[in-house]
Amino acid sequence: MVDVARMTSYLRRRFGEDAAVHDLEYIHGGYSKYTILVSATFEGSRQEVVFRQVPKGRHEEDLPFEFDVLRHVWAPDRPTPEPLWIEPSRNDLGGPFLVTRRAAGSNLGDVFEAKTSVPEQFSLDLADFLAQLHRLDPASVEKAPVEPMRTPEEIRQAIDAMAAKAEEATGIGPRLAAVLGWLRAHIPQAGGPPSLLHGDVGLHNALTENGRLTAMLDWERSHFGDPAEDLAYLRPSLEPVYPWQAFVDRYVEAGGKAPDPAAERFYTVWQDTWRHIACLTHGENFFDTRVVPQMIAGLVQSRRFLASAVDSAFGNVTHHAADRS
Known part of the structure; x- marks a missing residue:
């Protein structure tokens, strides 16, 4: 751990x-990086900065x-x-x-839902921001943190890589196998x-002040792809607190393109499947790290994400509480 002296x-x-x-x-909650808030004086003034540090391994x-x-x-x-320096x-x-x-x-909420009221202006700002982001010319970005997901072949490779992580973590059970099969059939x-794309748009990664x-935050999942993916990631947490069609209308008005319904459904299933497998991996890492939130992710959150993926792909079904994957 970094302290004041270091x-x-x-x-x-x-x-x-x-x-x-x-x-x-230190701000707790993330799994992939340590987040350190630092108040310091340098270059002649007091500054508030954030260190995002990669843990060992x-x-x-x-x-x-x-x-x-x-x-x-x-x-x-x-x-x-x-960004200041690296x-x-x-x-x-x-x-x-x-x-x-x-x-x-x-933050107004977590990856699942809002935890407080969501101001209308915040939702409008978010629609404007995503429309602006998706219109940016990406040509000057040589490589993003995550491999591109635009062509059918790139998406197929991403599904295969995701399945390999699940196999290594806990193996692939029948429900996850069905969802992976659905994804491959609906590319x-x-x-x-x-x-x-931001790659992980949600209330958990957005900051608000005075309703704006x-x-x-957290651009580690950014990559090149279909804007429908960002919208699909956001919809489950925003729709319960702001009319989704009104959000899409504002996004289009600001210069975005209305998502294809089939593509949006695909990425809805995709994002829950990806999060389910990421949670399984965190759960397995608990045996090495003994970090309790990783255990909770593996035992609790992973099931919730898989249930959502199954619902989005096949419709509401009864989920057995003991089925992790």
Whole structure:
């Protein structure tokens, strides 16, 4: 763990002996990176910054691609974290990390649902932001953190890679096998040039303050693909608190393209399946890390995501509580 003394030492080596750390706090909840909030003085002023550090054994090779995406999407008037610098290899603080300016605001919910009221203006801001993101020219982004998912062959490869992770983690049970079969049978055709996607859009990754969207966080799942994927990720958590058609209408008005219903359904099944398998992997990692949230993900959240994937693919069915996969 990085403490105030280590962080102060690092900042002084980078910015000079006048650098000082006033406060440091770890934010819990994520699995793929440590999030460290730092209040410090450097370069002549007090600054609030966020360190996103890759834990040992995670995919540190993707960090520079995530930083490149952040630099591509950031603008002063756009609700994204401002990228400051990156340490792409192991360093005095441990694993590689990237640093952004801290955005104001708080979350309205988690990956499943809203935990408080969602202001209408926040929903409109989010529609505007996604329309703007999906219109950005991705040509200057050489590579995103996640492999592209635009052509049928790329999507098929992503399904195969996801299935391999499930097989390695716990094996593939009959319900998961059925869902994977459904995905392979319903791969959408490419409907236009690829867009840059956030890849994990939801209330859990959005910050709000005074009813406005202030930042979309965590770009580690960004990739090139169909904008319908981002919309499908968002819909389950937003639709219960804001009319979905009104959201899509605003998205189209802001320059986005209305999602093809078949593609949106495919990515609805896809996102729950991906999250189910990610939770299975976290659950297996618990035996090495002893991190309790990883155990909860493997035992509880994984079942919830699989049930949702089955419902979206085949309709409501009765789920056996003991069936993990």
